[in-house]
Amino acid sequence: MDKRFKILQVGCGGISNAWVPHVQARDDVQFVGAVDIQLKSAEALIAKYGLGCPAFTDLTVALRDTGANLVIDNTIPESHHEVVAAALRAGCDVFGEKPLAGTLDDARDMVRTARETGHSYSVMQNRRFIKNNRSFQKIVQSGIIGQPGFIQSDFFIGAHFGGFRDLMESPLLLDMAIHTFDQARFVTGAHAVSVYCQEYNPPGSWYKGNAGATAIFEFSNGMVYTYSGSWCATGCNTSWECFWRVSGTGGSACWDGEGAPWYEIPETDNDPASFIWKTGKVTPAPDWEGHEGHQGCIEEMFTALLEGRKAETDCADNIHSLAMVLAAMESAKTSQKVRIDS
Ligand SMILES: NC(=O)c1ccc[n+]([C@@H]2O[C@H](COP(=O)([O-])OP(=O)(O)OC[C@H]3O[C@@H](n4cnc5c(N)ncnc54)[C@H](O)[C@@H]3O)[C@@H](O)[C@H]2O)c1
Structure with a gap:
């Protein structure tokens, strides 16, 4: 048929x-x-x-x-x-x-x-389609921690791929950080406008190109986003989804990239004059129901075609994530802060 x-x-x-x-x-x-x-x-x-x-x-x-x-x-x-x-x-x-x-x-x-x-x-941006990542986005965008001023992600994995990644000039930034930078946009709903990045190949690296990088981005909403990563970190590894922290005007939220994300906001009985305010930790139960990973993203792509609309990861949106990667690579090459105009 x-x-x-x-x-x-x-x-x-x-x-x-x-x-x-x-x-x-x-x-x-x-x-x-x-x-x-x-x-x-x-x-x-x-x-x-x-x-x-x-x-x-x-x-x-x-x-x-x-x-x-x-x-x-x-x-x-x-x-x-x-x-x-x-x-x-x-x-x-x-x-x-x-x-x-x-x-x-x-x-x-x-x-x-x-x-x-x-x-x-x-x-494909399969890491958007993770129940706990959707929950993290919901916390940050709900306003419960106030206006985000700072976001950070750490990525440290020792991956022995073999194949094309071992030979790429910038395996971490081009092949992996695209996921992480897209997550930063997904979680905050904002675009990056500039970046300063230092890229390097850590001692003992089994990659030909640069397997480590640290980048500082400015976002369209005034937020600062820092990224540190290595693809040849043996031990003390993070998850593939990174360890995330967002600091807002009213509190902070974290996600370890695996379990349920949580936030901490001041208790109501704080003395405003006290040195460090007491905070309470809340871990909302993730309530997103879709399929995760590749399956979730593939279903969204098919559904978008059937409904005659653009998919969440349509190229016209995704170019903003790629622009972050390429600007970080340019900054690393020129040792200059680079404006991002995707
Ligand atoms: N989303 C994820 O989590 C994730 C994970 C791994 C890889 N990837 C991406 O998937 C892509 C493929 O990665 P992989 O690990 O499968 O690589 P791979 O080397 O295992 O497979 C790539 C295949 O493409 C073929 N190929 C290359 N150029 C071609 C061309 N012009 N026409 C037809 N075939 C061609 C190669 O012969 C090879 O069989 C990359 O873009 C990589 O970044 C994504």
Whole structure:
């Protein structure tokens, strides 16, 4: 039977395993092809999930011959522009892995191409779709801790990937911090307007490029956001979602990236003249009901297409998160504070 979504899977490596089972579980999809520059990878993915579609190494041929109307781009960051632009011009909508693109020029071109073709390009930001992250956002945006003036996230993980990340110039900033910077925007609902960043490769690092960075951002609402991270930190690791702290005019909120977030606000019986005010800790029960991680983001992308609206992680929004990453990289290169104009 003819299905609403005819899917061309492009890029058949590790992360496609986080996509295909969730996409395949839908009633309204049909895989019409799988493309990888390594034919064996496309064939292996088709066999593993019983996709029953042909394998290709040439995207142009696949777009021409399969009748696809939805491309899933799971290629490496350097290929996103080429794949997404070709898919949009061929009349397809695109769901793609982060980061949106490798450069801001490419990202702007992709946003423009989506607008001009009338198709959509939605970007995977699976960390938005975590129940406890939604709860953290709700605390911060509810006003219970007042107006946020400062937000901080710490990311320290010792990850031995092998593969393309070991060779990238800025693996932490480009491949990982995009999640964290997008979370900072998600939690606060504000955009970054400038950044100063120092990037470095810590002693003992097994990465060729810079696996460590510290950045200070200014946000559109006057808030300061600091980020410190390392992808070669052995021991005392944070979660992949970071440890977060937001200080507001009326209190503070924290999330360890795993359990339920909490906030602390002054007790009502404080003597205003006392040195440090007593505070009470509150841990609201998270009440968000959606699916988490990749599944949640994929469902939002499909729902947006069916409802004829832009997805929460549409490229025109996501470019603000990518701009933070690229500006941080530019600041690290020039040792200058960089304005962010996405
Ligand atoms: N959202 C997340 O949590 C998360 C986690 C891991 C990876 N990712 C992202 O997923 C993407 C892929 O990462 P991965 O770990 O699967 O990498 P990978 O190297 O395992 O797989 C990438 C595949 O793309 C293929 N490829 C590269 N260029 C291509 C092109 N032009 N056309 C067709 N195929 C091409 C490669 O041959 C390879 O099979 C990256 O953008 C990465 O940042 C996201």
